[in-house]
Each structure stands twice: as C-alpha cells, then as structure tokens.
Amino acid sequence: MTIPAAWYLVLAAVLFGIGVFGVLTRRSALIMFMCIELMLNAVNLTFVTFARSMSDIGGQTTVFFVMVVAAAEVTVGLGIVVAIFRRRSSTSVDELSELQG
Amino acid sequence: MLATTYAFTDVLVFACTALLILVGAIGVIAMKNPVHSALSLILCLFGVALAFLAQQADFLAAAEIIVYAGAIVVLFLFVIMFLGVDKSQHPHVEPLIGQRWLAALGVVITMAGLITLMVSSHWVSGVMSVSTGGVALAGGAGNITQLGDSVFTTYLLAFEATAGLLIIAVVGAVLLARRDRPAEDDEPRDEGDQGTDPWRSLDDADDNQDVDDNQEVSS
Numbered sequence: 245m246t247i248p249a250a251w252y253l254v255l256a257a258v259l260f261g262i263g264v265f266g267v268l269t270r271r272s273a274l275i276m277f278m279c280i281e282l283m284l285n286a287v288n289l290t291f292v293t294f295a296r297s298m299s300d301i302g303g304q305t306t307v308f309f310v311m312v313v314a315a316a317e318v319t320v321g322l323g324i325v326v327a328i329f330r331r332r333s334s335t336s337v338d339e340l341s342e343l344q345g
Numbered sequence: 346m347l348a349t350t351y352a353f354t355d356v357l358v359f360a361c362t363a364l365l366i367l368v369g370a371i372g373v374i375a376m377k378n379p380v381h382s383a384l385s386l387i388l389c390l391f392g393v394a395l396a397f398l399a400q401q402a403d404f405l406a407a408a409e410i411i412v413y414a415g416a417i418v419v420l421f422l423f424v425i426m427f428l429g430v431d432k433s434q435h436p437h438v439e440p441l442i443g444q445r446w447l448a449a450l451g452v453v454i455t456m457a458g459l460i461t462l463m464v465s466s467h468w469v470s471g472v473m474s475v476s477t478g479g480v481a482l483a484g485g486a487g488n489i490t491q492l493g494d495s496v497f498t499t500y501l502l503a504f505e506a507t508a509g510l511l512i513i514a515v516v517g518a519v520l521l522a523r524r525d526r527p528a529e530d531d532e533p534r535d536e537g538d539q540g541t542d543p544w545r546s547l548d549d550a551d552d553n554q555d556v557d558d559n560q561e562v563s564s
Contacts, residue, residue: 316514323521
C-alpha cells in the first residue's frame with residue numbers, strides 16, 4: 245500500500261507555514277524571496293500529490309507552469325533588489341518607507 | 346503499526362523527504378547568513394524533488410533540480426555575492442512590537458486549519474480526470490509522455506503565454522539592472538542639474554567601479 249496523500253499534504257502545509265513565517269518575520273528582501281520560493285514549492289508538492297491521488301496529469305502540468313512563473317518572478321524580483329541596493333546600500337525592507345501615506 | 350500497514354521503503358522515503366524539506370526550510374528562515382539560507386534552500390528543494398520522485402513525477406523532479414537548484418538558487422547566490430550582503434549583518438531590531446509572536450500565532454492557526462482540512466477531507470479519486478481524457482496516470486516513465494501530450498494539447502495556450510512571460514521577464518531584468526546614465530557623448534551635461542540627479546554623485550564618486558558593475562551585470 246502506498247503512502248496516503250494526506251501525509252504529503254500535511255508536509256506541504258507545514259512547508260507553506262514555514263515560508264509564511266519567514267516572509268512575516270525576516271527583514272532582508274533576499275530571504276523573503278527565498279521564503280516565497282518555499283511557499284511556491286509547498287503548493288507544487290500539493291499539486292503533484294493531487295495529481296497522483298486523482299490520476300490527473302493536469303496537476304503536474306500546473307507545476308510545470310508554476311516553475312516557469314517562479315523563474316520569471318525571481319529574475320525580476322532580484323533585479324529590483326539590485327536596483328534598490330544601489331540607492332540604499334541595504335536590502336532591508338524596513339528602510340523602504342517612502343510610500344507610506 | 347506503520348510498517349505493517351505500508352511498505353517499509355515507502356515510509357523510509359517519506360521520512361527522508363520530510364526530514365530534508367523541514368530541515369532545509371527551517372534553515373532558510375533561521376540562518377543569519379544569506380549564503381547559508383540559500384544552501385538550506387537547496388537542501389529543501391532536493392527534498393521536494395525526492396517527494397516528486399516518490400509520486401511518479403519524474404520529469405518534474407528533474408526540472409526541480411535543474412530549474413530551482415541549478416538556476417534560481419545560483420541566481421540568489423550571484424545576487425548575494427554581487428551585493429556583498431553575505432557578511433554585513435544588520436543588528437536585529439524588531440520594528441513592530443510583538444510581530445514575531447503574532448506571525449507565529451497566525452501561521453499556527455493557518456496550518457492547523459489546512460492540516461485539519463487535508464486530513465479530514467475525502468478527496469474524489471479515481472480515473473475521472475479531465476486533461477488525460479479519462480486515462481489513468483501512468484507510473485514510471487510513461488508519465489512524461491502524458492505530461493508532454495497535456496502541455497502541447499490541452500495547455501498549449503498557457504505554454505505559449507509562458508514564452509511571452511519569459512521574454513518580458515528578461516527585458517524587465519535588463520531594464521532594472523542597467524544603470525540609468527546620462528549620455529555623455531550626445532550632449533554636454535547641464536551643470537545646474539547635478540544637484541537634483543541622485544545618480545550623479547554616485548557616478549562621479551566611483552567611476553571606475555561603475556564600469557565594472559556594468560560589465561558584470563551585462564555578462
């Protein structure tokens with residue numbers, strides 16, 4: 245008997261929670277990006293688990309597209325981080341407070 | 346009890362997967378040095394790839410290693426080294442009082458809800474799939490054929506859209522990374538403009554380093 249899908253789903257939920265906690269508490273923009281990657285991977289794991297348990301290849305296809313979007317997001321996001329670092333010499337998100345109302 | 350219900354190897358693979366993922370993920374948020382965080386992220390991604398392999402997603406496991414660990418984490422490391430933030434640690438001050446505890450509370454509540462939902466729900470399972478036309482998911486290498494069929498037939502439009510997305514991302518990254526310099530050859534600079542242009546003082550201060558930066562970014 246194979247491992248039930250719920251085990252992997254719980255693992256993905258825990259991974260997602262760790263990513264959320266990192267985004268909420270860490271101040272470095274780079275670490276926040278890494279935590280966003282953690283959350284994306286948690287969702288990928290959920291998709292693959294459902295693709296297996298429901299015998300539907302659509303879940304795996306979605307993960308394929310999520311990977312492409314994640315690559316594009318990291319490219320643009322790190323470009324923004326580099327641009328901000330040139331102005332501020334810091335990647336801390338606390339110093340980007342110019343847009344406050 | 347577990348060993349009697351499930352195959353020992355399956356449980357062992359799941360335990361290794363969970364260990365890799367959790368240790369890597371906690372390392373990402375707990376490490377002080379961003380380089381260590383990136384290396385922990387690789388550990389976590391290997392765990393996710395292992396979980397993909399254990400669930401008959403062979404191509405995605407390979408793509409996970411190649412795209413995430415091979416490209417994205419290397420890009421992270423490149424930016425960390427490029428900016429030189431691997432050593433400079435800001436003194437940790439908590440700008441919002443109690444933010445950490447509130448975040449932990451919210452995360453625990455969210456995770457408890459998710460886990461309760463996932464464990465208690467009875468998901469519809471079977472071969473009533475849409476994208477494969479009712480064909481069951483093949484195990485092993487047969488999966489890749491099904492995945493390719495799905496990408497190039499059912500999800501063809503989305504696949505084309507990802508091409509445009511990647512082009513836009515590349516153009517955006519180049520635009521963001523290049524330094525906005527006034528054209529020195531075309532017209533002489535206005536001297537009175539120097540005070541207002543935030544780039545000018547930087548450019549004049551370290552002109553040599555400037556050239557190096559541009560070369561590194563463009564390469």
